[in-house]
Amino acid sequence: MFTLAEENYLKAIFHLEHQLKSGVPTNAIAERMETKPSSVTDMVQKLADKQMLSYQKYKGTQLTVEGRKIAAGVIRKHRLWEVFLVDKLNFNWDEVHEIAEQLEHIQSSELVGRLDEFLGHPEFDPHGDPIPDKHGNLKLTQKKLLSELKENQHGICVGVKESGTDFLKYLDTKKISIGSEIIVLGIEDFDGSMNIQVEENQFFISKKTAENLYVKTN
């Protein structure tokens, strides 16, 4: 089994690999984990000993197949619990992350299986991110940034890129939430701002906002 710290490192490296595509630098891990690079070096060497990742001094790290499986398992639990919190306990989707961060470390494969069943085998969490299956396979998300849409296209809001509390609160004031239909009425060329419609309301959003919102088109 793995300690809480080990699981968190594996999860962080998993996410960073998806962003960076290449070997993950020590500093990138330190930044994401909000810890010091020297601590990362220690842990990375420990995880390398456990065959969870390959590591060469000064060259960054890469998860092994096994390491990826463990990380995906943690992420699976995290996202399943988020679905539980939102669907069953009626939490708002901007309130569940911290709690899921704890719940993801509960050890019991039986529990995960039954929770998955109870929730109806969901494929996406409340932020629109895909839930890895029990083998650790993660289906590609078809979500795209709102800023990628053209005029008159519409999309369903499936998540956010940076899930800072401020941003999520801003969305709430605009009545934008998971599942909202967003219609692009117009785009300003010079600053990329958008005029959009959500439910019955029309308003402007900045390019920065549009680049932080994920939507699904179909």
Next chain:
Amino acid sequence: MFTLAEENYLKAIFHLEHQLKSGVPTNAIAERMETKPSSVTDMVQKLADKQMLSYQKYKGTQLTVEGRKIAAGVIRKHRLWEVFLVDKLNFNWDEVHEIAEQLEHIQSSELVGRLDEFLGHPEFDPHGDPIPDKHGNLKLTQKKLLSELKENQHGICVGVKESGTDFLKYLDTKKISIGSEIIVLGIEDFDGSMNIQVEENQFFISKKTAENLYVKTN
């Protein structure tokens, strides 16, 4: 906030106080926690510093009002999660303890409140033990040992005293589970063994078994 270890100590001392009624000796804690007395001394001194219990060298310990509140909160979470696992995820009542042992440490009062709501404000866990309310108040259980019943009395099984896996498995083979109605047909004076009826089946159980089963009469 409290560490996982601190919460476990407070919980253990809380349970021991109910059993022993007097100051809780270091060795009793060590035995229950499956740790060494010297470790207990360390932790007990730390918890005394935090005003969670009163402690005098060689005299045992006693929880403060605050310490009791924290312990009751952990137990509340443990028992609520057990209800969740059995009622919602269809776990058998002999499978939930280890998992609840982990879930009880999840920190979020909001979560506890919503879970309680979701479960319909249950008053007893699947083993028949009362669930402390949000203020830490624990209602007295009216359950008694099966061995305390007289001939021809009947009771509803609400729990077990020692919840070892072996014993729980034995109960399953006899089709005794939470909610089973048990009728005492006869008692042997010389060894205290009982002839009982459960559902349609009649059979003998030893005194030891009868002293390990809690029932509720009314």
Next chain:
DNA sequence: TTTAATTTTTAGACTTACCTAAAAATATAA
């Protein structure tokens, strides 16, 4: 390509929660 800046690692230290072994206090028995 030599120097400067950045990244990464090493070395040594700290905290938590545990341990063993020995000493001290308390309880029990002769």
Next chain:
DNA sequence: TTATATTTTTAGGTAAGTCTAAAAATTAAA
């Protein structure tokens, strides 16, 4: 009540995971 047994504490040590400060390797710039 003295001696023995038991309980409890103290002293010192270990492992996990973190830190700071300094050294080493790599990358970027002059």
